[in-house]
Amino acid sequence: MSCYIKVYGRVRPSTSRNQQNALTVVDKLRVKVEADGRCEKLYELHRIFAEDIAQEDVFTTAAKKMVEECTEGINGTIFAYGQTGSGKTHTMLGPADSWSDPVAKGLIPRSVEHLFAQLELKAQECQKFSFKINVEFVELYNDDIFDLLRSDSNKITLRDTGNDITLVGAKSESVDNSLDLMHVVKRGWKSRRTAATAMNRDSSRSHALLIIKVCTEEVTGSLKTNRSSILNLVDLAGSERQSHTKASGERLKEETNINSSLTVLGRCIRLLSKPSTSHSFIPYRDSHLTHILKNSLGGISKTAVIVNMHPDRSFVAESSSTLQFAEACTMIKNRVLRNEVMSGDQENSYKKAIHELRQEIDETRAKAREEFARRLEESEKNYQQLLAESTALKSEHTELRFKYNVGLVRKTIALELDATNKRCQLLQEQRDELRERLQQSLNSTIPMQTPCGKQRRQSSRPQRRETVYKHSPSRLAELAGQDDQLHETELRVATLENEIQVVRAKLEKVTEEKFKAEEVHADVISGEEASGRIEEHSRSTAHDNQGERAEYQLVEEGSTREMEKHYSFQIKNSAEQISDLKSRLDAYDQEIEEARLLRLRLEESQNKEKELGKMIENFRKQHEDDHREYREEIRRVKANMEKELAERQKSLDLLQNELEKTVRASNKQKSEASLQFEAKMENLKKIILIQFLSHMVIALSGYPRLFAGLHHFIEDDGVL
Numbered sequence: 091m092s093c094y095i096k097v098y099g100r101v102r103p104s105t106s107r108n109q110q111n112a113l114t115v116v117d118k119l120r121v122k123v124e125a126d127g128r129c130e131k132l133y134e135l136h137r138i139f140a141e142d143i144a145q146e147d148v149f150t151t152a153a154k155k156m157v158e159e160c161t162e163g164i165n166g167t168i169f170a171y172g173q174t175g176s177g178k179t180h181t182m183l184g185p186a187d188s189w190s191d192p193v194a195k196g197l198i199p200r201s202v203e204h205l206f207a208q209l210e211l212k213a214q215e216c217q218k219f220s221f222k223i224n225v226e227f228v229e230l231y232n233d234d235i236f237d238l239l240r241s242d243s244n245k246i247t248l249r250d251t252g253n254d255i256t257l258v259g260a261k262s263e264s265v266d267n268s269l270d271l272m273h274v275v276k277r278g279w280k281s282r283r284t285a286a287t288a289m290n291r292d293s294s295r296s297h298a299l300l301i302i303k304v305c306t307e308e309v310t311g312s313l314k315t316n317r318s319s320i321l322n323l324v325d326l327a328g329s330e331r332q333s334h335t336k337a338s339g340e341r342l343k344e345e346t347n348i349n350s351s352l353t354v355l356g357r358c359i360r361l362l363s364k365p366s367t368s369h370s371f372i373p374y375r376d377s378h379l380t381h382i383l384k385n386s387l388g389g390i391s392k393t394a395v396i397v398n399m400h401p402d403r404s405f406v407a408e409s410s411s412t413l414q415f416a417e418a419c420t421m422i423k424n425r426v427l428r429n430e431v432m433s434g435d436q437e438n439s440y441k442k443a444i445h446e447l448r449q450e451i452d453e454t455r456a457k458a459r460e461e462f463a464r465r466l467e468e469s470e471k472n473y474q475q476l477l478a479e480s481t482a483l484k485s486e487h488t489e490l491r492f493k494y495n496v497g498l499v500r501k502t503i504a505l506e507l508d509a510t511n512k513r514c515q516l517l518q519e520q521r522d523e524l525r526e527r528l529q530q531s532l533n534s535t536i537p538m539q540t541p542c543g544k545q546r547r548q549s550s551r552p553q554r555r556e557t558v559y560k561h562s563p564s565r566l567a568e569l570a571g572q573d574d575q576l577h578e579t580e581l582r583v584a585t586l587e588n589e590i591q592v593v594r595a596k597l598e599k600v601t602e603e604k605f606k607a608e609e610v611h612a613d614v615i616s617g618e619e620a621s622g623r624i625e626e627h628s629r630s631t632a633h634d635n636q637g638e639r640a641e642y643q644l645v646e647e648g649s650t651r652e653m654e655k656h657y658s659f660q661i662k663n664s665a666e667q668i669s670d671l672k673s674r675l676d677a678y679d680q681e682i683e684e685a686r687l688l689r690l691r692l693e694e695s696q697n698k699e700k701e702l703g704k705m706i707e708n709f710r711k712q713h714e715d716d717h718r719e720y721r722e723e724i725r726r727v728k729a730n731m732e733k734e735l736a737e738r739q740k741s742l743d744l745l746q747n748e749l750e751k752t753v754r755a756s757n758k759q760k761s762e763a764s765l766q767f768e769a770k771m772e773n774l775k776k777i778i779l780i781q782f783l784s785h786m787v788i789a790l791s792g793y794p795r796l797f798a799g800l801h802h803f804i805e806d807d808g809v810l
């Protein structure tokens with residue numbers, strides 16, 4: 091994979107208020123340089139950061155992705171370039187003592203934190219993942235390399251093995267987390283050579299190189315992938331003009347060295363940026379700086395350059411030269427390689443990984459289905475329970491309503507019986523009256539009888555018995571009046587009989603209703619008891635009627651004595667009936683009371699029913715809410731599962747693609763190898779033939795004619 095070096099420009103805030111700025115940020119990609127308001131030039135880079143840009147934005151744009159790719163085995167280099175005091179250290183490290191300031195800290199602390207965060211994330215995502223971080227920190231001072239992690243002043247040498255450039259003698263410290271790494275950086279930074287110049291109170295006098303080596307091991311199934319990468323974070327010393335820095339002595343020597351290394355860097359960049367010279371010699375070895383950065387400039391790593399500029403008009407020449415350097419950098423293409431070694435049976439391990447992923451997907455699906463079914467069953471159960479409760483409440487309500495209706499029927503019967511009772515009382519009074527009259531009539535009849543009843547009964551003469559009952563005329567008149575009265579009574583009795591018939595019919599109807607009611611709900615009152623009572627009542631009513639009829643017959647016969655007996659019997663009977671009716675009335679009163687209580691209970695039950703209705707409604711609502719929630723949750727779980735499935739499918743596809751690629755590559759390798767093998771065999775055959783022919787030539791050299799013929803034959807056959 092080849093890609094261009096990314097170049098970003100950053101303009102620092104101006105230091106002079108009076109001067110007009112020579113640099114104007116036109117937009118996110120372009121910056122304009124103006125000299126004396128006359129000649130102006132527009133430069134376009136991958137991104138221009140204006141004075142007010144946040145450190146976080148610089149990191150996100152220029153370094154974040156590169157740091158992430160480092161964990162994938164791709165080397166990365168980020169360096170800050172620019173004149174002295176233009177803000178290189180500010181960009182790379184941040185202002186002094188801003189290591190832990192979330193706003194001000196620079197690109198190095200942010201990269202370190204992000205690198206570890208990314209590695210931790212991978213460790214969580216991968217089946218088996220481990221990493222190892224080693225760090226080296228050196229400075230290039232006066233074109234010598236010094237270790238910033240060691241106090242001795244031993245110089246470090248470079249070993250170039252083509253793709254690898256190693257620092258021989260540099261201390262490599264192993265770190266486990268970002269804090270440890272930042273402590274190492276802090277320690278090294280303290281040893282870095284800085285000095286105050288006219289341009290910068292804390293000017294860097296050396297190029298600082300922080301080298302972070304990342305090694306990761308990832309195991310998927312039986313496939314082991316080892317990746318390694320290097321992240322170079324470089325803070326270059328600034329190019330300086332003696333006219334500005336007013337340097338002399340040691341500072342001047344430093345300045346000369348810095349400028350010469352930067353000149354070599356510029357030369358290499360210029361050569362690399364010209365397509366025609368891309369294959370010509372690049373003088374990396376002319377300075378340690380370019381030699382160390384060899385792989386980052388036209389080499390095998392990804393590179394980002396941040397060019398820092400001073401906007402003031404007095405530095406317009408430096409800004410122009412920085413921007414020219416930046417523009418040349420944008421033309422350089424790197425051939426990025428991924429440092430990755432896979433071990434184990436790749437094809438099988440891919441297949442195994444695919445199989446495992448498929449299994450995982452199936453398991454996840456089955457689990458989701460089970461969960462869904464379980465929740466559905468649970469909610470169904472809850473629903474059935476609520477339904478049963480509601481049915482029980484409804485039947486209770488019906489039962490109570492029925493009881494109330496039975497109570498009402500009883501009350502009606504009681505009222506009917508009350509009316510009957512009153513009529514009976516009236517009848518009794520009338521009978522009493524009749525009895526009184528009969529008594530009077532008897533009193534007046536007795537003196538007319540023979541002195542001794544015994545004698546009369548013993549007499550054998552029938553004509554004598556007839557004379558015994560002869561009445562006086564006044565008595566006869568009285569008897570005639572009595573006959574009228576009896577007739578009247580007879581009429582009354584008939585009327586009463588009718589009334590009793592009506593009442594009896596009503597009673598029968600009520601009894602029938604009661605029977606029906608009690609048949610349906612036997613536990614309210616024993617049906618037998620009630621029917622017994624009603625039958626009894628009917629019997630007594632029938633008995634009354636019979637009695638009245640007999641009375642009527644006796645009256646017709648005209649036997650006063652028998653009537654007396656009959657009336658006294660009737661009176662006794664009536665008294666019994668009355669007491670019976672009274673007791674029945676008491677029973678009815680009791681029943682009415684019961685009905686009242688039932689009504690109260692019914693009201694209570696109605697209230698209860700209302701409450702229960704509310705409860706059912708609440709239950710139903712809750713059940714519906716639960717159901718909705720379950721459904722919602724199931725839907726959410728399903729969506730998550732689907733998402734996960736899609737992701738897994740995606741990774742499966744990727745794996746399959748990779749597998750196909752690997753298979754294709756291995757097939758290609760095989761065919762290439764077989765072609766090579768065939769070519770080699772062909773060559774070998776030729777060599778053997780040549781050797782054979784040369785032996786023949788030597789052997790036949792004594793026979794010139796035969797040799798000439800053979801030579802001719804060889805040329806014709808085109809063997810040679």
Ligand SMILES: Nc1ncnc2c1ncn2[C@@H]1O[C@H](COP(=O)(O)OP(=O)(O)OP(=O)(O)O)[C@@H](O)[C@H]1O
Pocket residue numbers: 101102103141172173174175176177178179180181185290292293294295326327328329398
């Ligand atoms: N973008 C910026 N915002 C605020 N202050 C800045 C910015 N850039 C630089 N400065 C300030 O300018 C001064 C010089 O910056 P810095 O030391 O980073 O420059 P430098 O390019 O590293 O210089 P040298 O090459 O001499 O080391 C510092 O005090 C720094 O805080």
